[in-house]
Amino acid sequence: MTTRMFGEPIQRREDPRLLAGRGRYLDDLGHGALAAAFVRSPHAHARVLDIDVTDALDVDGLVAIYTYEDLPERVADPLPLLIPHPALTHGRTGYPLANGIVRHVGEPVAMVVATDPYVAEDIVDLIQVNFEPLPAVVGIENAVRAERLVHDDVPGNVGAHLVQEVGDAPLAVDTAPHRLEFRLDIERSASTPLEGRGVYARPDASDGSIRVYSSTQTSTSVRFAIAAKLGLPATKVEVIAPDVGGGFGVKIVHPWPEEILVSWAARVLGREVKWAEDRREHFVSSAHERGQVQFVRVGFDDEGRVLGLDVRFLHDHGAYTPYGIIVPIITSTQLLGPYKVGAYRAEFTSLYTNTVIVTPYRGAGRPQGVFCMERTMDRIAEHLGRDRAEVRSANFIQPHEFPYDQGLVFQDGRPLIYDSGNYPEALEKVKEMIGWDEFPGRQEKAAAQGRRLGIGLACYVEGTGVGPYEGGHVQVDSAGRVHVSTGLTSQGQGHGTVFAQIVAEELGVPIDAVEVTTGDTRRFSYAVGTFASRAAVLSGNAIALACRRLREKALRIAGEALEADPGDLEIVDGIVRVVGNPRTAIPLRTVAVLANPLRYAFDEEAVRATQFARSSGDDGPPVPEDDEPGLEGRDYYSPVRSTFASGMHAAVVEVDPDTAEVRILRYAVVHDCGRMINPTIVEGQVHGGVAQGIAGALYERMAYDESGQLLNASFMDFLMPYATEIPRITTGHLETPSPLNPLGIKGAGEAGVIPVSAVIASAIEDAEGIRIARMPISPDELFWLRRRAETGEVERTGVVKSDRAP
Amino acid sequence: MSEDVYEIRLTVNGVPRSARAPARRLLSDFLRHDLGLTGTHVGCEHGVCGCCTVLLDGAPVRSCLMFAVSARAHEVTTVEGLGGPDGSLGPVQRAFQECHALQCGFCTPGFLVAVTALVRDARAAGRAGPTEEEVLEGISGNLCRCTGYQNIVKAVHRAADLMAEHGAEDGGEP
Ligand code: FES
Numbered sequence: 001m002t003t004r005m006f007g008e009p010i011q012r013r014e015d016p017r018l019l020a021g022r023g024r025y026l027d028d029l030g031h032g033a034l035a036a037a038f039v040r041s042p043h044a045h046a047r048v049l050d051i052d053v054t055d056a057l058d059v060d061g062l063v064a065i066y067t068y069e070d071l072p073e074r075v076a077d078p079l080p081l082l083i084p085h086p087a088l089t090h091g092r093t094g095y096p097l098a099n100g101i102v103r104h105v106g107e108p109v110a111m112v113v114a115t116d117p118y119v120a121e122d123i124v125d126l127i128q129v130n131f132e133p134l135p136a137v138v139g140i141e142n143a144v145r146a147e148r149l150v151h152d153d154v155p156g157n158v159g160a161h162l163v164q165e166v167g168d169a170p171l172a173v174d175t176a177p178h179r180l181e182f183r184l185d186i187e188r189s190a191s192t193p194l195e196g197r198g199v200y201a202r203p204d205a206s207d208g209s210i211r212v213y214s215s216t217q218t219s220t221s222v223r224f225a226i227a228a229k230l231g232l233p234a235t236k237v238e239v240i241a242p243d244v245g246g247g248f249g250v251k252i253v254h255p256w257p258e259e260i261l262v263s264w265a266a267r268v269l270g271r272e273v274k275w276a277e278d279r280r281e282h283f284v285s286s287a288h289e290r291g292q293v294q295f296v297r298v299g300f301d302d303e304g305r306v307l308g309l310d311v312r313f314l315h316d317h318g319a320y321t322p323y324g325i326i327v328p329i330i331t332s333t334q335l336l337g338p339y340k341v342g343a344y345r346a347e348f349t350s351l352y353t354n355t356v357i358v359t360p361y362r363g364a365g366r367p368q369g370v371f372c373m374e375r376t377m378d379r380i381a382e383h384l385g386r387d388r389a390e391v392r393s394a395n396f397i398q399p400h401e402f403p404y405d406q407g408l409v410f411q412d413g414r415p416l417i418y419d420s421g422n423y424p425e426a427l428e429k430v431k432e433m434i435g436w437d438e439f440p441g442r443q444e445k446a447a448a449q450g451r452r453l454g455i456g457l458a459c460y461v462e463g464t465g466v467g468p469y470e471g472g473h474v475q476v477d478s479a480g481r482v483h484v485s486t487g488l489t490s491q492g493q494g495h496g497t498v499f500a501q502i503v504a505e506e507l508g509v510p511i512d513a514v515e516v517t518t519g520d521t522r523r524f525s526y527a528v529g530t531f532a533s534r535a536a537v538l539s540g541n542a543i544a545l546a547c548r549r550l551r552e553k554a555l556r557i558a559g560e561a562l563e564a565d566p567g568d569l570e571i572v573d574g575i576v577r578v579v580g581n582p583r584t585a586i587p588l589r590t591v592a593v594l595a596n597p598l599r600y601a602f603d604e605e606a607v608r609a610t611q612f613a614r615s616s617g618d619d620g621p622p623v624p625e626d627d628e629p630g631l632e633g634r635d636y637y638s639p640v641r642s643t644f645a646s647g648m649h650a651a652v653v654e655v656d657p658d659t660a661e662v663r664i665l666r667y668a669v670v671h672d673c674g675r676m677i678n679p680t681i682v683e684g685q686v687h688g689g690v691a692q693g694i695a696g697a698l699y700e701r702m703a704y705d706e707s708g709q710l711l712n713a714s715f716m717d718f719l720m721p722y723a724t725e726i727p728r729i730t731t732g733h734l735e736t737p738s739p740l741n742p743l744g745i746k747g748a749g750e751a752g753v754i755p756v757s758a759v760i761a762s763a764i765e766d767a768e769g770i771r772i773a774r775m776p777i778s779p780d781e782l783f784w785l786r787r788r789a790e791t792g793e794v795e796r797t798g799v800v801k802s803d804r805a806p
Numbered sequence: 807m808s809e810d811v812y813e814i815r816l817t818v819n820g821v822p823r824s825a826r827a828p829a830r831r832l833l834s835d836f837l838r839h840d841l842g843l844t845g846t847h848v849g850c851e852h853g854v855c856g857c858c859t860v861l862l863d864g865a866p867v868r869s870c871l872m873f874a875v876s877a878r879a880h881e882v883t884t885v886e887g888l889g890g891p892d893g894s895l896g897p898v899q900r901a902f903q904e905c906h907a908l909q910c911g912f913c914t915p916g917f918l919v920a921v922t923a924l925v926r927d928a929r930a931a932g933r934a935g936p937t938e939e940e941v942l943e944g945i946s947g948n949l950c951r952c953t954g955y956q957n958i959v960k961a962v963h964r965a966a967d968l969m970a971e972h973g974a975e976d977g978g979e980p
């Protein structure tokens with residue numbers, strides 16, 4: 001029997017290379033390439049009056065300087081609006097280089113190409129740009145007030161406005177036995193992978209083609225975008241994502257100005273050109289996420305069951321909308337979580353500000369939605385004097401109610417129908433893991449010693465594995481090696497391992513024979529990309545289907561060779577054999593030889609497949625009709641709609657009575673992503689997600705001043721947590737298979753981050769007895785919140801009174 | 807205008823190396839681009855992330871905060887020098903694989919180098935390995951955006967065990 005591979009916590013196959021320092025990240029490539037660097041706007045909003053390059057011209061090593069005027073048609077066009085939506089009535093995108101106006105600090109104004117990156121940066125400093133500063137719009141309040149505009153032709157700074165509703169929520173709220181009304185705030189944060197973006201282009205003058213390496217989450221789409229911008233057929237452009245040092249969403253955006261400009265300049269100059277982003281550039285010219293203000297009205301009954309939920313929220317999407325309004329759409333749909341609410345209405349306004357663009361960051365709008373819903377659950381529990389877990393439980397969709405239709409349209413344009421889940425069991429499990437029922441005793445005891453402890457809980461449902469599709473190609477060569485490729489890209493998720501596990505299991509081959517390639521358009525050119533926890537679901541299933549095709553063909557050919565019925569054959573350890581008679585067997589590598597009828601015997605093995613060696617049993621052609629040479633399988637997986645993973649987190653925090661510092665004492669996660677391919681990797685994803693969630697709850701934010709300067713654009717000031725800030729996380733798994741795909745899997749990539757701000761807010765509130773309505777929260781903010789609670793400016797919990805939205 | 811370049815000789819992973827570079831070349835860039843040792847990574851270039859950590863005469867330093875010329879005549883150990891001469895992984899590297907202590911791998915070389923020194927020092931002090939606090943303290947100069955650190959902490963302890971099992975001859979002595 002071949003050892004089982006699917007579901008096993010095997011070690012990662014990509015690790016030895018990365019551990020030895022033999023990874024190939026973007027800036028490890030292209031030694032000797034010309035270096036690009038960018039002059040970027042120091043103003044949040046300004047007119048570009050003049051660009052003076054005089055001082056730069058006699059610098060040794062200067063190759064070229066480009067401004068907007070130098071760009072040809074198409075390259076000079078605005079960047080594409082990647083995801084149009086009818087509600088995005090005023091979508092705007094930037095130019096690769098500023099066309100007369102800049103709308104955020106960091107927007108590229110000129111490009112320098114030089115022989116060396118140090119020199120390129122020297123030249124950037126010597127270029128004088130004369131700006132006429134314009135008033136900047138910073139912050140949601142200012143955007144909505146619209147006294148100033150980000151784009152002259154976008155009234156009210158409103159890019160999009162969308163309402164989704166099921167039933168009559170305002171009425172349901174008004175007629176409910178209990179009503180609450182409140183406001184919530186979430187600040188900006190960002191993906192912040194440790195490797196920034198980067199592009200390296202290698203033109204080939206002999207055939208007019210270009211090969212581009214980009215630290216991207218979607219090489220296939222970057223390829224089409226570059227081809228379109230450069231006016232080339234896609235066959236002349238190849239894009240490869242090499243090892244990528246983390247993505248978390250920011251690298252799904254494309255084409256970035258640099259991807260187009262570096263490729264274009266490489267062709268114009270006939271030289272290799274490379275650009276590797278530095279940390280400050282990443283802060284001010286990549287992408288952020290999260291910023292929202294939410295106004296909630298909720299009506300409920302005595303049990304805490306929600307009868308009506310009416311949410312209005314304002315979303316800050318930054319200076320441009322290249323990625324459309326995916327983030328607020330996800331917030332408004334995933335807000336519902338594991339609950340059935342009687343009537344629901346979500347209305348959002350997506351606003352322009354003079355800040356960096358807002359596009360998905362791990363969680364992609366869900367952390368905001370879950371914050372809203374879970375704070376609402378806590379408010380209901382408080383209002384009724386009920387247990388917070390009990391109120392959640394009263395609202396759960398029950399296991400027998402799946403598939404459950406929430407009646408909304410999800411981010412993929414498909415109905416929001418949950419495929420499967422078991423929320424009551426997850427809640428029981430997480431309560432047990434954190435010690436929920438015993439906690440009040442613990443809290444009291446701690447209080448007697450002058451310690452402030454609090455416990456919090458939050459639940460989420462995550463739509464994963466969104467379409468439209470991914471594909472997989474599997475090929476067995478005549479040495480018995482199995483080459484697997486899929487078009488989407490990897491940024492550390494361990495695809496090279498989990499996809500190999502699927503192949504080993506499906507084909508019955510040793511995992512060491514399997515080699516996986518992702519994100520290389522030379523190997524697989526049709527794909528969408530890595531985002532929305534979709535890689536395992538989409539590519540995993542596509543690869544499994546491709547394996548099944550290959551297997552069928554292998555059994556057919558082996559059946560002919562062994563004179564056996566394919567139905568009686570099995571593949572074990574790379575050998576096709578008759579079930580129950582393992583000596584009647586043929587290695588898969590020999591089947592691969594036979595699958596390719598040959599004229600020429602280029603090696604020993606190939607002899608078997610040549611025309612005089614093969615028995616010509618019938619008169620049919622050597623390659624039968626409807627068949628192809630080679631032992632290969634290719635297939636695609638295109639889901640009807642998303643799968644829905646779910647989970648619940650709980651935490652115990654201790655808050656220092658003097659310094660207001662928050663320490664997380666315990667953190668428990670129950671996670672259900674369907675069948676797990678590799679539990680170790682799933683757990684790693686959860687750990688990383690929770691750490692990012694804690695970062696977003698307690699440490700990280702984008703501190704813009706009123707003029708649009710990002711004040712903390714470095715790792716000195718943007719407080720990414722170290723090991724000392726992240727607690728031990730205990731993880732429990734449920735495996736509720738998805739009925740939607742052959743492998744029964746859901747996605748796991750983003751889950752960990754989603755409910756963390758809600759959990760921590762709930763726990764701090766429990767510890768302090770002060771209402772927490774804004775995250776992240778720093779010790780300083782909590783300290784002043786306490787002061788304001790003393791003077792009655794801020795509400796204490798347990799004071800029953802409904803507050804009004806401003 | 808053009809820059810003066812200097813001959814920079816130093817020992818990297820036990821091998822004498824030299825290359826010419828201007829005075830302002832950072833050690834990180836020198837290792838990566840002049841010597842082709844791209845295992846050392848650069849995540850911030852302002853001394854916070856720890857991706858660029860190398861050992862300078864055995865002590866962990868941030869190679870992005872140091873000029874290559876200042877490393878003249880010194881001994882540098884990079885991630886490429888942590889394995890066996892036959893290309894096998896060293897104990898810290900093996901521990902990281904066993905414990906799934908890396909995802910994208912970008913921060914990993916910096917951690918491996920820092921942890922090598924950490925475990926070595928604990929053992930040199932006659933102990934089996936660093937305590938939990940020492941581990942947290944010892945890696946608190948390195949950022950990782952992927953793993954949430956839990957498995958890295960586990961890997962440090964595991965590395966100490968592996969070194970104890972195999973004795974001092976199996977790495978840990980750069
Ligand atoms: S690159 Fe040296 S510390 Fe970040």
Ligand code: FES
Binds near residue numbers: 194245492907950953
């Ligand atoms: S493994 Fe990606 S940053 Fe640490």
